[in-house]
Amino acid sequence: MIFRETALKGAYVIELEPFSDERGQFARSWCREEFARQGLPTELAQGNVSINTTRGTIRGMHYQLEPHEEIKLMRCVHGAIYDVIVDVRPGSPTFHQWIGVELTPTAFRMLYVPAGFAHGFQTLADDTEVNYLVSAPYMPNAARGVRYNDPRLAIDWPLPVSRISKQDASWPLLEMADA
Known part of the structure; x- marks a missing residue:
């Protein structure tokens, strides 16, 4: 794996290094030792799957x-x-800066999101599946968010929003969010 730190300190785009042969390709998507060599935490609490049927969905x-x-x-x-x-x-x-990264299966890369970052994504294709590992279990009482369309952030979403939950559409603006 190749770790490339982004403009936001502690956040990485991680490029997988596929091995190819007549059967197809193989790549590691998690290696405790490689993450430890980068000084990144290696404790994982759960793995999640997000399936999204419609292009333009925001989570x-x-x-x-x-x-x-x-x-x-x-x-x-x-x-x-x-x-x-x-x-x-x-x-x-x-603080309050953002980046966006396109992820696809064939790009062979992942996004490492450090603690203390708000996170979301928009689907660019119908029937999109996202797998992700998380370091802590979900705690409903600790769950917070910021509005996806906060004018202060001015996130440049690539598509019009086709679907979003009521909760995600009603998170507070950044200046009112809990930190």
């Missing part, structure tokens, strides 16, 4: 309050997503 922007913050390792295994993270760590030099 997010979610995070959890301390001490239940989550680290996520995102990978699209079918379809395509535009994966977005926002730094919500008070005192961070990139």
Whole structure:
């Protein structure tokens, strides 16, 4: 795996290194030792699957309050997503900045989302499946979010929104969100 730190300190795009032969391809998507060599936490609590039927669907922007913050390792295994993270760590030099990364199965890359980041994605294709590993169990009382269309963030979503949950559409604006 090749770890490339993004403009947001602690967030990485991780390129898988596929091995190809007559059968197809093989690549590791998780290796405790490689993550440890990068100084990244290696404790995982759960694996999640998100299946989205309609192109343009938005899920997010979610995070959890301390001490239940989550680290996520995102990978699209079918379809395509535009994966977005926002730094919500008070005192961070990139506080309230965001990046977006396109993830597809054939791109052989993942997004490492550090604790203290709001996270969401938009599907770029129908029938998109996302698999991700999480460092902490979901705690409903610690769950928070920020509005996907907050004008202060001005996230440049690639498509018009086709579907979004009532909860995700009604998260507070960034200035009113819990940190």
